[in-house]
Amino acid sequence: MERRKINYNDKVHTFKRLYGVKPDTFNKMLSILQKEFAEMHKSGGKPPKLTAEDKLCVTLKYLRDYRTMDSIASEYNVCKGTICLSIQWVEDALVKDGTFALAGKRKLKRKSDTIEHIAADVTESPINRPKNNQKEYYSGKKNGIRSKPRS
Numbered sequence: 077m078e079r080r081k082i083n084y085n086d087k088v089h090t091f092k093r094l095y096g097v098k099p100d101t102f103n104k105m106l107s108i109l110q111k112e113f114a115e116m117h118k119s120g121g122k123p124p125k126l127t128a129e130d131k132l133c134v135t136l137k138y139l140r141d142y143r144t145m146d147s148i149a150s151e152y153n154v155c156k157g158t159i160c161l162s163i164q165w166v167e168d169a170l171v172k173d174g175t176f177a178l179a180g181k182r183k184l185k186r187k188s189d190t191i192e193h194i195a196a197d198v199t200e201s202p203i204n205r206p207k208n209n210q211k212e213y214y215s216g217k218k219n220g221i222r223s224k225p226r227s
Contacts, residue, residue, distance in 0.1 A: 096140040112169040131162040
């Protein structure tokens with residue numbers, strides 16, 4: 077059986093690695109969002125800080141890399157709230173269109189109603205405590221620890 081060699085210089089492969097979707101899927105999402113964006117901003121007003129393409133890129137980066145909203149916000153020179161609203165807008169617009177569907181809360185809840193296994197982390201972690209030979213210079217009063225009563 078012959079193994080296919082992956083060409084990492086291929087633009088499609090690089091694009092999919094960065095955003096998690098193929099360029100065709102990205103373009104379909106972008107066309108849906110641009111229609112929604114034009115509908116939302118047809119009456120004029122203050123121009124938005126992020127374009128529809130920027131909002132889609134932000135959402136895909138957030139979902140793909142698990143980056144914090146703060147780090148994405150610093151990259152686009154906007155605040156964290158703008159990133160949060162952009163992600164919500166993209167998700168809502170794509171679900172509203174119906175071409176792309178996200179599993180609803182009810183569907184996810186039905187699948188996870190029964191718990192089969194529970195795993196608990198019960199490893200002990202050492203606590204740094206003062207050694208016995210520190211009594212001369214360690215009173216213990218700073219953090220509420222009292223030494224043995226003197227007789």
